[in-house]
Amino acid sequence: xxxxxxxxxxxxxxxxxxxxxxxxxxxxxEQGDFxxxxxxxxxxxxxLLKILNGLFKPSGGRLYINGADVWADKNAFSKLRKYxxxxxxxxxxxxxxxxxxxxxxxGPKNLGLNNLEIERRVKNAVDVVGISEDLLTKSPFELSGGxxxxxxxxxxxxxxxxxxxxxxxxxxxxxxxxxxxxKVIKKYNKDFxxxxxLITHSMEDVYMYANKVLVLNKGELFSYDSVDSTFKCVDRLxxxxxxxxxxxxxxxxxxxxxxxxxxxxxxxDMAVEAIKSILLKRRGNG
Amino acid sequence: MVKSITLGRYFVGNSFLHRANPxxxxxxxxxxxxxxxxxxxxxxxxFGFFVxxxxxKICKIPLKMAFDNIKSMAFILIFTGFINLFFGGxxxxxxxxxxxxxxxxxxxxxxxxxxxxxxxxxxxGLLTYTTLPLDLAKAxxxxxxxxxxxxxxxxxxxxxxxxxxxxxxxLMLETEKIIFAQKSRGVDVSGKSIRKKVKxxxxxxxxxxxxxxxxxxxLAVAMESRCxxxxxxxxxxxxxxxxxxxxxxxxxAIIFFVSLFVIGAxxxx
Ligand SMILES: Nc1ncnc2c1ncn2[C@@H]1O[C@H](COP(=O)(O)OP(=O)(O)OP(=O)(O)O)[C@@H](O)[C@H]1O
Ligand SMILES: [Mg+2]
Numbered sequence: 001x002x003x004x005x006x007x008x009x010x011x012x013x014x015x016x017x018x019x020x021x022x023x024x025x026x027x028x029x030e031q032g033d034f035x036x037x038x039x040x041x042x043x044x045x046x047x048l049l050k051i052l053n054g055l056f057k058p059s060g061g062r063l064y065i066n067g068a069d070v071w072a073d074k075n076a077f078s079k080l081r082k083y084x085x086x087x088x089x090x091x092x093x094x095x096x097x098x099x100x101x102x103x104x105x106x107g108p109k110n111l112g113l114n115n116l117e118i119e120r121r122v123k124n125a126v127d128v129v130g131i132s133e134d135l136l137t138k139s140p141f142e143l144s145g146g147x148x149x150x151x152x153x154x155x156x157x158x159x160x161x162x163x164x165x166x167x168x169x170x171x172x173x174x175x176x177x178x179x180x181x182x183k184v185i186k187k188y189n190k191d192f193x194x195x196x197x198l199i200t201h202s203m204e205d206v207y208m209y210a211n212k213v214l215v216l217n218k219g220e221l222f223s224y225d226s227v228d229s230t231f232k233c234v235d236r237l238x239x240x241x242x243x244x245x246x247x248x249x250x251x252x253x254x255x256x257x258x259x260x261x262x263x264x265x266x267x268x269d270m271a272v273e274a275i276k277s278i279l280l281k282r283r284g285n286g
Numbered sequence: 287m288v289k290s291i292t293l294g295r296y297f298v299g300n301s302f303l304h305r306a307n308p309x310x311x312x313x314x315x316x317x318x319x320x321x322x323x324x325x326x327x328x329x330x331x332x333f334g335f336f337v338x339x340x341x342x343k344i345c346k347i348p349l350k351m352a353f354d355n356i357k358s359m360a361f362i363l364i365f366t367g368f369i370n371l372f373f374g375g376x377x378x379x380x381x382x383x384x385x386x387x388x389x390x391x392x393x394x395x396x397x398x399x400x401x402x403x404x405x406x407x408x409x410x411g412l413l414t415y416t417t418l419p420l421d422l423a424k425a426x427x428x429x430x431x432x433x434x435x436x437x438x439x440x441x442x443x444x445x446x447x448x449x450x451x452x453x454x455x456x457l458m459l460e461t462e463k464i465i466f467a468q469k470s471r472g473v474d475v476s477g478k479s480i481r482k483k484v485k486x487x488x489x490x491x492x493x494x495x496x497x498x499x500x501x502x503x504x505l506a507v508a509m510e511s512r513c514x515x516x517x518x519x520x521x522x523x524x525x526x527x528x529x530x531x532x533x534x535x536x537x538x539a540i541i542f543f544v545s546l547f548v549i550g551a552x553x554x555x
Contacts, residue, residue, distance in 0.1 A: 055466050086470040092500075093460075094467040096492035106489070110472035141496055159472065 002029040002052065002163065002195070007061035009047055020219055021047040024061070027214060027224045031162070032193045034186065036206045039216035040241040045199045046089065048216065049165045052197070054080045082111060085161030089168050091152035095140035100131065100151050103140050107159040125158035129184055146177045153181065157188065163195040164188070171201070182209055203244055207231070207266035215242070228264045247271050296418050301345040302531070303416040308425035310532045314539040315413045321543045322402050322409075329553035330546045331401040337542060338408050347415050352408045363403055370396040423448040442516055449505070457498065464493045 009022040022044045029035055037045045050056045051063060054070060054077060062069050065083065068076035085107075088094060097103040104125055108118045126136065129150050135143065140151055153169065166185065170178040186209050189196045200206065206213055206227060213230040215222040217240040223230055230237075231244050234252060244266070251265045251274070261278065265271050303311070325331065342349050356363070371392055381388040414422070427444020434440050468489045469475060474482050 050466070053470050055469065081470060081472050084470070086467075088463070088467045088470075090463070092497055093464045093493055094471060096489050096496075106473075107471040110474065155471065 001031055001064075001066055002197075003027070003064040004051075005062045005064065007051060007058045007063060009044075009051060009056060010059045011047075022051070022219045025221045026061075027221060029195060029197065029212070031195055032189070033195050033212055034189050034210050035195075035197045035212045035214055036210035037197060037199045037214045037216065038201070038203075038206060038242060039222070040218075042218075043216040044219045045216055046167055049086065049167055049197065049199065052163075053084050053086045053165060055086075082159070083161060084163045084165060085156035085159050086165045087153050087156050087167065087169055089171070091145075091148040092141075094152055094155065095148060098139055099137050100140050100143070101126075101136045103151060104155045104158050107155050111159060121158045121160060122154075125154040128157060128188060129154040130180065146173045149173065150177075150181065153184070160192075161194065163197065166196070166198045168199050168201065170205070185209070203242075204267070207245075215240075227266075231266065232263065297345070297347050297351075297415045299346050299416065301416065302535070303341065303345050303412065305531075306416075306535050307528055307532045308417050308421045309428060310528070310536055311413055311417055312422070312425050312429070314536065315410060317539070317543065318409050319406065321546060322405055325402075325546055325550055326398055327550035327553050328397075328401070330550040331405060333549050334405055334546055335408070338405070338412060341412055345412070345416055347412075351415065352411050355407050355411055356404065359407065363400065366403075367396055367400060370399055419451040420448050423451050439516075453501075456501075457494070460497060461490065461494055464490050467493075 004025050004027050007022060007025045008020070011019040011021050025048070037048065039045050047056065051058055054063075057071055063071065065076060065080065070076050070080055095103050097106060101122065104122050105118050108121050113121070131147070131150055131154060135147060135151075140148065143151065149169065153166070156164065164185070169185070170181050173181065182205060185196055185198065188194055198205075198210075210227055212224065213227055214224045215230065215237070222236075222240060223233070231248060232252075234244050234249060237244060247268055247270075248263070248266050251261050251263050251271065254261045255263050262274050265274050322334075325334075339349060342352065371388055373392075380390055380393070417425075424444060427440060427447055430438060430440035430443055465475075468486070473486050473489055475486060
């Protein structure tokens with residue numbers, strides 16, 4: 001379980017001025033949650049994740065992991081890195097070994113595991129993420145952007161974290177790889193009860209995979225709620241430069257006009273299902 | 287981390303030194319370095335430091351910056367100091383321990399070298415603090431222009447220097463990001479054993495090198511697609527012209543240097 005309590009963060013700007021990146025953020029994430037973090041560019045999403053991972057110390061407020069105050073309890077801090085995995089926005093910041101296989105093994109090695117266990121975990125991660133056999137002996141620098149991303153994710157998964165942080169893991173990928181990677185993450189979340197906190201700019205990802213949404217606006221916590229209740233406030237979301245799928249807007253308008261339609265409709269498929277069931281109901285009545 | 291680098295950092299300001307022609311400033315600094323090597327009287331050093339301190343004040347640069355620079359170079363200074371002290375010169379021995387012996391001449395040279403290094407760093411600081419790095423690079427590049435007659439690639443060198451300077455802060459930021467990424471993969475930053483340290487450094491250096499090469503590649507393409515061609519003379523947005531003010535600055539500098547010698551000649555220590 002992760003808890004932010006009144007967390008504030010300042011960046012040190014040039015000539016010792018201070019840039020406020022986060023102000024007074026409080027929220028709680030339960031183990032096994034899949035949280036999507038959304039917000040306009042520069043709203044503080046990456047900063048939030050870096051604080052969560054213990055890379056930045058909050059300028060004010062506290063961060064609790066499993067009830068322990070991370071910055072007050074040395075023991076808790078040393079466990080933090082084992083406990084939380086972080087996949088960065090740019091995968092080329094972490095790939096460095098001469099083969100993909102070695103690179104995936106780098107994290108588990110740092111945990112001080114024995115070779116057998118390392119091998120098992122690497123194989124597991126490779127299977128889960130779906131990296132093809134012939135890539136494993138290649139240099140990570142010869143891979144395409146999407147392949148690099150997969151290797152980076154596998155490298156973090158191989159550390160078996162209890163909490164997985166991902167900074168825009170599917171930005172700039174083709175639709176097929178997108179869906180694949182997100183499904184892998186979702187499966188990982190379900191099968192192992194791993195908490196996932198994922199930054200995204202795509203509203204489709206949010207309704208497809210998340211069960212909670214954390215909305216940031218200019219460094220402040222705008223809302224932290226279930227997908228349905230977040231998407232209900234379209235107007236407020238629009239006010240901070242975010243949007244919901246067009247199809248959801250149609251259903252909200254229908255509802256406002258007095259039709260009895262569900263409003264938690266986020267894709268055309270869901271819309272088809274919703275209309276079908278309404279029609280069936282009518283036929284049943286009439 | 288990015289903020290801890292002070293040498294080569296520019297201080298925004300509008301003093302006469304800020305506005306002076308970078309070429310003149312470089313020339314004066316160059317002469318200054320030479321002059322320092324011919325001065326060997328404490329009185330001159332003290333006077334020199336006094337004048338430079340006043341200049342710092344006029345340019346509104348905290349003198350603390352200069353001392354911070356010296357702190358960051360303390361290792362080199364102390365190291366050269368030791369070498370000088372123990373192996374610098376023959377003559378009257380005033381202290382001896384096993385193979386180490388200290389001579390009177392060595393002590394004197396050590397003291398002088400310390401003063402010189404100090405004045406060198408403080409004086410050079412004045413140049414870098416009041417000149418934008420890019421202007422500095424252009425001025426250095428321009429200094430090569432006469433060599434063009436001998437097919438020396440002056441323009442390219444100038445471009446190269448400006449690009450390198452431009453990319454230093456970016457590389458620093460990138461290094462920071464890479465360190466973060468490896469840290470969160472559990473790399474042992476404070477590892478005591480040599481093996482762990484080497485591993486840590488490799489895990490930082492390799493991504494850094496790779497991304498620098500990639501960036502250089504992309505930059506080259508970007509420059510070419512905007513019609514940069516080697517061998518064509520480029521015009522500049524801001525052209526520094528030599529003016530009366532620069533002449534005055536140059537003359538003042540010469541007076542300062544001469545007075546250092548004069549003071550040296552008329553004092554005993
Ligand atoms: N190293 C830094 N120094 C100073 N300010 C910074 C630094 N990094 C980020 N900021 C500022 O902090 C704020 C939040 O940045 P952050 O990177 O968390 O945004 P983000 O929500 O991740 O944006 P994006 O969607 O573009 O990735 C921004 O206003 C940014 O200008
Ligand atoms: Mg970001």
